[in-house]
Amino acid sequence: MTTALERPPGQRVMTHRFPPAESAVTGSTRVLLVDGHHLFRSGLGALLDREEDLAVVAEAAGGEEAAAAAARVRPAVTVLGLDPEQPDGPVAARQVQQAAPGTAVLLLVPALPRTAELRRALVEGAAGVLLKDVQAPALIAAVRELARDGRVYDPRLVLDVVRAGQAGPLSRRELAVLGEIAEGSTVREAAAALSLSPGTVRNYVSAAIAKTRARNRCDAIRIARECGWL
Template sequence: MIRVLVAEDMHIVRGALVALLRLEPDIDVVAEVASGLEILPMARQAAADVAVIDIDLPGKDGLTAATELHEQLPGCRTLILTSLGRPGTLRRALDAKVGGFLLKDAPPDRLANAVRGVVAGRRMVDGDLALAAWDSVDCPLTVRELDVLRMTAQGYGTVEIAARLYLSAGTVRNYLTTIVAKLNARNRVDAIRIAQDSGWL
């Protein structure tokens, strides 16, 4: 029996996912959570084989939680669900070592098959999305630049970002100037839009 944790903050969607998975004779939903912060402790407590994780979760996003699972609980595979079929998002998911990446509008039978594939050690990725990622442009920003831009998008000011990332305020301003230039953006807001539309954030 495949033990599954479902992480989705929208109650109706989570209920539908759980109901679909419980129709399968070889799948047992052993835990449900609504926040990214709950994933690792609950996966550990429930001894989950697979975590089916929405990419956009409160508290901690799905890819960050998937990375933590990969590092701290490698026996639990991850399957990311998203409504955003952007190639950059898929690249981030693969960088996070997720086992699968599935669009929420995929046919219902694909979910159970993806869970089975992931638990068997296969990478389960939506075919159209994989082709789009093949042709997509690589993100020109460094990991640190992405951290700074992500925090800017979340509404943190320069001083707050500096404190959280152990940088000086001047260094953060320099990063933001470099980010705007690299993305050919008009300003920080435009840089955030470009990065989000490309799936880099």
């Protein structure tokens, strides 16, 4: 945890098991925190509660618990931290939004997703997506922006989504050959499946490696998958 999330000496730990008194949040943006790690959640709660215009009204450890809390406290913004063991952010975001229509979901992800499909799903399923190592001022600004019906995405995520939507350099045949090999087929098996000669399959593989500037066929498959071409 970065020093930006450390609690000042003597500050009381806030668990937010129940919403604070209504007078404490009048005029403030109501925030629901969701994360499987209590220490991270507590630190984030302490950070946001320092801001006069933000009020953490509930905490949850997972998607179902978050949906129940959202229905109860009706947050304006839900900050939803994802873990590698629980990567399905779009599903959790939809659960919260269905429970409390109108809440804006800010996903905090441990790393940018590797597949183009998941990157697009994150952008479509949440009002904001940032890395978990985001600096404190940027996170606070993001919560405020979402409360104003804005959108906040990590620039790298947006760039990847745009690139993934663009046509790749590989031909349909080259992609078909890489797809067969990615599924575990040998050159001869791929040739039989695609009604090609083994030599032609090898030529398509070589062309794919050259176009993607890959080291080998496995590297070409990896690049094609990460770019959303395969």
